Structure formats: structure tokens, C-alpha cells
Amino acid sequence: MDNFQFYSPTEFIFGRDTETKAGEMVKKYGGTKVLIHYGSGSAVKSGLLDCVKASLDASGIAYTELGGVQPNPRDTLIYKGIELCRNEGVDFILSVGGGSCIDSSKAIALGVPYNGDFWDFYGTGKEVEKALPIGTVLTIAAAGSEGSGASVVTKEEGSLKRDVGSDLLRPRFSILDPVLTCSLPAYQTACGATDIMAHVFERYFTNTREVEITDRLCEAVLLTMIKETPRAIAQPDNYEARANIMWAGTVAHNDIVGVGRSQDWNSHAIEHELSALYDCAHGAGLAVIMPAWMEFVYKHDVMRFAQMAVRVWGCHMNFEFPDETALEGIACFRSFLHSIGMPINFEQLGAREEDIHKLVKKMGIGDGKTGGFVHLTSQDIATIYRIAANAGL
Known part of the structure; x- marks a missing residue:
């Protein structure tokens, strides 16, 4: 830590x-x-x-x-x-x-x-x-x-x-x-839930070792969102579901789950260009970008992604082929987002693959790099956008 x-x-x-x-x-x-x-x-x-x-x-x-x-x-x-x-x-x-x-x-x-x-x-x-x-x-x-x-x-x-x-x-x-929050439309509720989960994942994927306490706090917030978001969408007036989500949103971003560890924030930076250009909901943009980012970087620390798959999504750990476990966890995340009504690719978001060059240029990285977990070049970011553009279940 x-x-x-x-x-x-x-x-x-x-x-x-x-x-x-x-x-x-x-x-x-x-x-x-x-x-x-x-x-x-x-x-x-x-x-x-x-x-x-x-x-x-x-x-x-x-x-x-x-x-x-x-x-x-x-x-x-x-x-x-x-x-x-x-x-x-x-x-x-x-x-x-x-x-x-x-x-x-x-x-x-x-x-x-x-x-x-x-x-x-x-x-x-x-x-x-x-x-x-x-x-x-x-x-x-x-x-x-x-x-x-x-x-x-x-x-x-x-x-x-x-x-x-x-x-x-x-x-x-x-x-x-x-x-x-009970009067929020289902789509807005889902966008908010996605943003909350993204705030946790930006902290969860870290290069800092031995941060078990904040790992577990992150996982607790994520498990809460997995349980309560479908309840709030199905029962908009469910006070307890709304209360748990509301406090999760605060805890996810006041940094109590991020102290003592390096953080990333690449997914947010990449998404910001989508919502700036297309004026889409930030949470919806994150639903498209974050799983794509995960697919691009997971080999940097396969066991951390496998840990997420097991602890958060209940996947079985394949010690012989941990890549399979890591990818299963990412697929579970994308499937969950789809189940709560979030877009999972450019077409569903209303974005266009032909704008990728423009999106990358607007980030202003040039020949440099950005990010904390994995340092990304402009070419890397373009690849993530392409993964996001063509994602499916």
C-alpha cells in the first residue's frame, strides 16, 4: 500500500x-x-x-x-x-x-x-x-x-x-x-449506476500491490450495484434499493475506496470525448468504453482481472488458463450493462466509427501517453475506440 x-x-x-x-x-x-x-x-x-x-x-x-x-x-x-x-x-x-x-x-x-x-x-x-x-x-x-x-x-x-x-x-x-431519486427514468438510473461502477473500476485496476482493504471495499460497492440496480429499475419506489445506490455513489467517488493505491482514469478521459462530441449521457458512454478498455489492457495484469471475475461476478477461477477467467469477467460486466438497458457499442450509443480519428485528436495526447494502470498512446486509444465501436455480447 x-x-x-x-x-x-x-x-x-x-x-x-x-x-x-x-x-x-x-x-x-x-x-x-x-x-x-x-x-x-x-x-x-x-x-x-x-x-x-x-x-x-x-x-x-x-x-x-x-x-x-x-x-x-x-x-x-x-x-x-x-x-x-x-x-x-x-x-x-x-x-x-x-x-x-x-x-x-x-x-x-x-x-x-x-x-x-x-x-x-x-x-x-x-x-x-x-x-x-x-x-x-x-x-x-x-x-x-x-x-x-x-x-x-x-x-x-x-x-x-x-x-x-x-x-x-x-x-x-x-x-x-x-x-x-425515485422519479428518475430507468435509463437515467442505469446511466448513474454505470458511472458509479466506473468510478470504482478506475481505482480497482491498479499497479499498487497489497491493497486488500480497498480491494474489498471496491468489491463491496460493485456487488451492491449489481444487486440494487435491477431492483431500482424494476421497482422505482423501492426506498432501500435507492438508498443503497445513493450512498454507493458517494463512497465510490469521495476516494475512500482509492486511498493508498495508484489509479487509472483512462476510461473516463476516453469517454469524455464521446459525450463532448455527441452529447450522450456520460454513463452510457462509459458503458461502451470501459469494457473495451478492459479487453485492451487485461494482459497487463491478468490475475487482477481474474480476481475481479471471481470476486465480483462469481466466475470460476481457471488457474491453468487465467486469461479465460479474466475475459469471462469482462463479458459478465458487459452483459450486466446490457441487461440494465445500457448501450454496448457505437451504434447503440449514436456514435460513428468514422469519427475515431477526430475523437483521438481531441484528447490532445499527440505523441505522448496517458493513464495510470497502462500508459496509452494515441494509437492505443484508437484501438480501444474500435473495440468499443464493434462490441457485441
């Missing part, structure tokens, strides 16, 4: 009707003028936005609001949010929505005190030195942004999707009411 520092200061308020505590929590963390940032009309139609406003009113917290966050959140709305916060004297941002809304909120939070373009931080490694505090009321279990310091947004010019990470972007608090 590698040396590590783990810092996860977010306070989680979990359970039924916890959204009524939004005002109390903003006040606790020093907010006096809030930007309520939310997505499309669902927060309005469901009455959630009114509930949050009533909670802020009861705590004597002033607020302004900005809706319109889209999946794969856009820089154009973020610029509007930064200007609005500056003009209104906002000192706290409250995100009401899913990961896209939270990521947009984080971008606004770092942009308000910065004397420059917020985009300077995305995909550059530039250190965030100051940001407004953030709180969240989560409505989708998927991205894990409610407990992480990460933010991923899209620059409309050039369709560039990039990320930034900083502990200063970790929410001060996150309100998690599983009931708020």
Missing part, C-alpha cells in the same frame, strides 16, 4: 425529508447570500425548489437563483453564474440537482474570486487557491460530485470536456434524500 493523505470534510445529511434542512446547513457554514443553482424544470415541477427556498427563508438566508444546467454542463451558463454571483454579492452556492449541476456550481465557485477565466483551471493542472463554499441537495445518484473535489465541464467552442480537482471544491455539506 502506498502512503496517502485522505481529506473528506463534507458533512452528509442522509434520509427522508432531509432537504428541509438546507437553510439550517447553509447558515451553519456561514452563508448569508446564496445562489441556488439547478438544472431543468424537474426541481421546479417536483416542488423541491420551493421546499429549498422555504428552508432558506425560515433560516433568514437571502438567495438568488440560476437554472438551466444541462447534462455535460456548459461553460456559457457558468460565465452567467459567475457574473450573477459577483453582481448579487453571493457568498455561498447551493446546488440542487445531480452531478452536472454540482460540477457547474463548482466551476462558478472557483470562478467568482478568480481574476481571470475559470477555464484556466480545467485540464491544465492549475491549482485552485480560492473558491466560494458549496452545499448540495442531490437528486441523482451517479457522479459522486456531492462528496468529491472534482468538477467536469464542457467548453462549447471546440466541444472540449475537461476536469479540475481540488479539496477547496469539496462541498461543505451534501443532503441526500433517496426519495428524490
Whole structure:
């Protein structure tokens, strides 16, 4: 196990009707003028936005609001949010929505005190030195942004999707009411579940040895998703299934399952170009890319993939031919994704094989390499895209 520092200061308020505590929590963390940032009309139609406003009113917290966050959140709305916060004297941002809304909120939070373009931080490694505090009321279990310091947004010019990470972007608090996820369509539930599993796999496939504790934590989250996702799709109002998925989403990405080990994140980087170009759901893109990445890299550490096959998917270990076990596990993963309604190839996603050159070029690797588990060249990435394009069961 590698040396590590783990810092996860977010306070989680979990359970039924916890959204009524939004005002109390903003006040606790020093907010006096809030930007309520939310997505499309669902927060309005469901009455959630009114509930949050009533909670802020009861705590004597002033607020302004900005809706319109889209999946794969856009820089154009973020610029509007930064200007609005500056003009209104906002000192706290409250995100009401899913990961896209939270990521947009984080971008606004770092942009308000910065004397420059917020985009300077995305995909550059530039250190965030100051940001407004953030709180969240989560409505989708998927991205894990409610407990992480990460933010991923899209620059409309050039369709560039990039990320930034900083502990200063970790929410001060996150309100998690599983009931708020019960109205999600089956497809959105499945996309979220795929994203959660991908966050775990990005950490699970590591070159660090002797990390049994986090191996087992990763496997526990994956087994939970395998059990609960079909239940939530078949029974949308199943509170216990929704609750387990919601907490799994947080645990999968606040890095408790990733400490002390090297991580990869190639699959996310490769997928980002798909969702930036085609505006597909991030989880759906991951469903196409991650098994393809696995097929390309599994020989790098066959026994780790075989371990995944046995411990997560219940495959029989073939010690004489461990490659067969590893490939069986990958096939089980792809089959599971298909069973919950996810696409498994380019055609089902709405992507085009003829765009692979464009996708690779947009990653900006050139003659370099990227990744943690296996360092990939541009040619390697093109091969992964081709595997994904033509995948089947």
C-alpha cells in the first residue's frame, strides 16, 4: 500500500425529508447570500425548489437563483453564474440537482474570486487557491460530485470536456434524500449506476500491490450495484434499493475506496470525448468504453482481472488458463450493462466509427501517453475506440 493523505470534510445529511434542512446547513457554514443553482424544470415541477427556498427563508438566508444546467454542463451558463454571483454579492452556492449541476456550481465557485477565466483551471493542472463554499441537495445518484473535489465541464467552442480537482471544491455539506431519486427514468438510473461502477473500476485496476482493504471495499460497492440496480429499475419506489445506490455513489467517488493505491482514469478521459462530441449521457458512454478498455489492457495484469471475475461476478477461477477467467469477467460486466438497458457499442450509443480519428485528436495526447494502470498512446486509444465501436455480447 502506498502512503496517502485522505481529506473528506463534507458533512452528509442522509434520509427522508432531509432537504428541509438546507437553510439550517447553509447558515451553519456561514452563508448569508446564496445562489441556488439547478438544472431543468424537474426541481421546479417536483416542488423541491420551493421546499429549498422555504428552508432558506425560515433560516433568514437571502438567495438568488440560476437554472438551466444541462447534462455535460456548459461553460456559457457558468460565465452567467459567475457574473450573477459577483453582481448579487453571493457568498455561498447551493446546488440542487445531480452531478452536472454540482460540477457547474463548482466551476462558478472557483470562478467568482478568480481574476481571470475559470477555464484556466480545467485540464491544465492549475491549482485552485480560492473558491466560494458549496452545499448540495442531490437528486441523482451517479457522479459522486456531492462528496468529491472534482468538477467536469464542457467548453462549447471546440466541444472540449475537461476536469479540475481540488479539496477547496469539496462541498461543505451534501443532503441526500433517496426519495428524490425515485422519479428518475430507468435509463437515467442505469446511466448513474454505470458511472458509479466506473468510478470504482478506475481505482480497482491498479499497479499498487497489497491493497486488500480497498480491494474489498471496491468489491463491496460493485456487488451492491449489481444487486440494487435491477431492483431500482424494476421497482422505482423501492426506498432501500435507492438508498443503497445513493450512498454507493458517494463512497465510490469521495476516494475512500482509492486511498493508498495508484489509479487509472483512462476510461473516463476516453469517454469524455464521446459525450463532448455527441452529447450522450456520460454513463452510457462509459458503458461502451470501459469494457473495451478492459479487453485492451487485461494482459497487463491478468490475475487482477481474474480476481475481479471471481470476486465480483462469481466466475470460476481457471488457474491453468487465467486469461479465460479474466475475459469471462469482462463479458459478465458487459452483459450486466446490457441487461440494465445500457448501450454496448457505437451504434447503440449514436456514435460513428468514422469519427475515431477526430475523437483521438481531441484528447490532445499527440505523441505522448496517458493513464495510470497502462500508459496509452494515441494509437492505443484508437484501438480501444474500435473495440468499443464493434462490441457485441
